[in-house]
Amino acid sequence: MVNCAPYAQGLEVLPSALLATIIAKLDVASICSVAATCKTLNACASQILSFLPNFHLLDIAPSIDLLRPLLPPNAYLQSLKVDCSRLDDSAIEHLVRSSLHELYLQNCEDFSGKLLSEVGRRCRDLRSLYLGSVAERRGRAIHISDLEELLSGCPQLETLSLVFDVSIFLRHNLARVLALASAKLTGLKIGYISSVMVTELLSPTVGPHQPPNHIRPSMLPSIQKLCLSVDYITDTLVVTISKGLMSLTHLDLRDVPIMEPTITLDLTNSGLQQINQQGKLKYLSLVRSQEFLLTYFTRVNDLGVLLMAERCSNMESVCLGGFCRVTDTGFRAILHSCSSIYKLSVSHGTQLTDLMFHDISATSLSLTNVSLRWCKLLTNDAITCLASNIDLRVLDLRDCRNLGDEALQAISALPKLKILLLDGSDISDMGLAYLRYGAIGSLVSLSIRRCKRLTDKCISALFDGSFGQDLQHLDISNLPNLSDKGILFLAKNRVPIIELRMRGCPLIGDTSVIALASMHGEEGGRHGSSLRLLDIYNCGGITQLAIRWFKRPYLPKLRWLGVTGSVNREKVDALVRSRPFLHIACHGEELGTDHWDSSDAFYRHDYEEMDELEQWLLEGEDEIDEEMVEFENREE
Template identity: 70%
Template sequence: MFDVSSIYLRHNFAQVWALASEKLTSLEIGYISSLMVTELLCTNFVSHQPSNRIQPSILPNIHKLCLSVDYITDAMVGAISKGLLSLTHLDLRDSPLIEPRVSFDLTNSGLQQINQYGKLKHLSLVRSQEYVITYFRRVNDLGLLLLADKCENMESIFLSGFCRVTDTGFKTILHSCSKLYKLKVSHGTQLTDLVFHDISATSLSLTHVSLRLCTLLTNHAVTSLASNKDLKVLDLRDCRNLGDESLRAISTLPKVKTLLLDGSDISDVGLSYLRQVVISSLISLSLRGCKKLTDKCISALFDGSSKLELQELDLSNLPNLSDNAVLLLAKSRIPLLELRMRQCPLIGDTSVMALASMQVDEERWHGNGLRLLDLFNCGGITPLSFRWLKKPYFPRLRWLGVTGSVNRDVVDALARSRPFLHVSCRGEELGVEQGDTADDVYMHDYDEMDELERWLAEDDYLDEDMVADEDMVNAEAVE
């Protein structure tokens, strides 16, 4: 991934890519203007060699193309579809600075040009709202009907920002793509329960479904989706009308591993329906911003059982969650790798001490196996917590989120004393690299040697870090 706009002048861009190897099969560009893409693929480059011969088609064997552009346009989509004959994976994301004019936008005509050769298996069309609230306003149900005509072999579809598409358009996609196993729709402002009403009558076997910010959906949609017993990932973030009945339906899914319920209307009682799923299969659970939840949600979910697969738990932005919930969590000895509790006003030093003292599987190392702990803007965190974030506590911790204003000197001293630890105090989401997006389900890669592993490998490592520890003691003394 790279930014071509700062490297090449526009008129030199085609010349550069004319030299690309024919063996190139996958290309991802961090940012490029749609006009450069169109000009690159629309006309063959005329060589400056004496023969002035016409070069063969640029990038003839590209199978996967991922571009971040200023505007997704009909001209660009048409050039890609006509010029890249082997394309099976197309991922386009734009971030308009202003509302696009018709000549710089995607319309029904552009959708009709996609997948002209019928080889596409993955399609992603995303309009980001990073700079301005904008949608694909020139695409309606007709556009998706035209697209569906060529989608027989499609396996994965991600559509974000199609505000004029109704149930008719989305339903056409579901009924036309018999091989579809991954469906993602974001900002589907007109998508309702009716899309999934008769999904059990189709031959679909969905394993990944994301319906983020589809605010018209209710429990009935989830009940219908639950007929797909192979579902492994279910992302229902910001579907605020979902309640406890949706959890009852989800409890019947035997293979679900990732469940994101941010901002929904669920309660502590409803979470008890998920207990069997938590015990049997769930690896990642997000309950961020579910305002009805209280400390009782921990006992409702876990009920004292520690033999779980759960590795990631997000309890952020829960105004009624207190230290008592974390004490229950620590007592359950659940082997979490990630715990997020940002923006919880009642979480304080007691939670840090409980987690630091927690042991899993009778290990002698304190702080269990947590690799990520997010405590940003938690109301009760004081400099006392930082004493429990020093070695030997939390030996596997890689990412820590705190509020820098608690005591900047202590934060800096902690960062110096633990060089393997990424300490963040500006509120950014932990572990998300620059190229990642909020729409993706993020999974950490922990292959690098962590702090505990280095301690075990080097007997004198603790002695080498004595100076850094002294810095932290001095910072606390200043406090």
């Protein structure tokens, strides 16, 4: 047997500065992995956290007790990103640092407006700020004075994302406070604001106590990127933005109507043609959400899009959702006018047909990202033509129900395709086999949810032999003919899936969970070590037996689990307590983030078999599994 002691002693005598220089180049999760290997590196990692420039921890939602040792005093910390689901105002002193240039805090439901005011008081050098869902929990509140302190205290701010409802503030108060925003502010995102408030904020009206000939200067004059969720996208809103923001290059507007818009609260051809009056727009997104009401932009037709396209020849990305009266003529005008366009998204294009793409091969376009969701008139012919763009990396064809195996045959020839979404299409097992001869080699994400013709053979069609080993995200939900046999094949072939969604499959049962939990990796790793997300909500064969296989050491990397809570409420609750880093959803909510929207945002870390982040933070607390053991003994 080889004696490893000399190597351990050698590590201990290495200069601490050398170890620190190497470890400091890692991310937080990797530093914790190193810390779990030996005492020398553990001590070194603890010291590194005192001068680490970037601290990004979005994969888990730490409690204040777990976050405190990870965030010691650190004068060098410039970028901080944390999931605050389990934090409240008591964490502000640990999160808000004077040295920060970037602060990203998501899921801040349990914080009050104090978070905003403290950022303004302490972070004068802040350049980028993201605050999500602040004070959304009952009993929490944000006052206009909190926002005032934030904006007046951060004179260097360049990008600001307030992903919560700012319509709670009075209009004149919000205008007064936004006037305090940094002159360097070029990017603004707001979670919800009424269109009337936006119009009043950006309109050059007469200021208070001023003579009639004194016009208030334009609000937010340096804004280049604007992203707003509003109640209604209207002509007035679009015209005001186009005229008031002279430097705008990115415009992203989404509305969520709760009642059918009247003509004064809607977008028409007249308003659409006013877009891009300065000629600088590169990115345009106009989407009508159907979250609360089945409604469309009924007052826009081909004429409005044709007039808009004349002003948008330099556009690189166009996203249009809910334009039900626009036909192939209007959409084709965008393709033929915007010679530099690389991203095209059309959702709920009820009149979009194959004619849209019939001559696309004759153009010089090089599309890399195409989304045609809910365009139900499209057939295989359209995709065959579209596949002439061999640089396609993202292809979203969800709910295009007339697409079948012929479309897959064309898609298989795309050598750079990373994301393919085919939910609700008419593809078969044989059609999926086409992907093995091309696209499967580059695919990172595949969704075939609700493709009713698929069976267990679809798994072997994708993963037989060495095929499909780079696929990280797989959605096979709502497949009535998919059974444990298919998942057993997946496990047997050691496919290193990171996110596996198979909710609503009536034939999936405990056997699938056991197979995934017991799966061995290619490098000798065990216990389903690659899975970060598993959704088995409403799978017909899942019983309380499956819950046992989610305790450690099985599935150590799992961060998101979707399961039907009624399987065994007590056992699920015990699992929540025994694995504090595991987010368990029992009510059918979709898991994780919307990874379909990005083609290059996939980061795959080479994790060890044990989750060292969890191991390091909870070192010596093996007793947390006692509740699970107690339940098992009681049942036996």
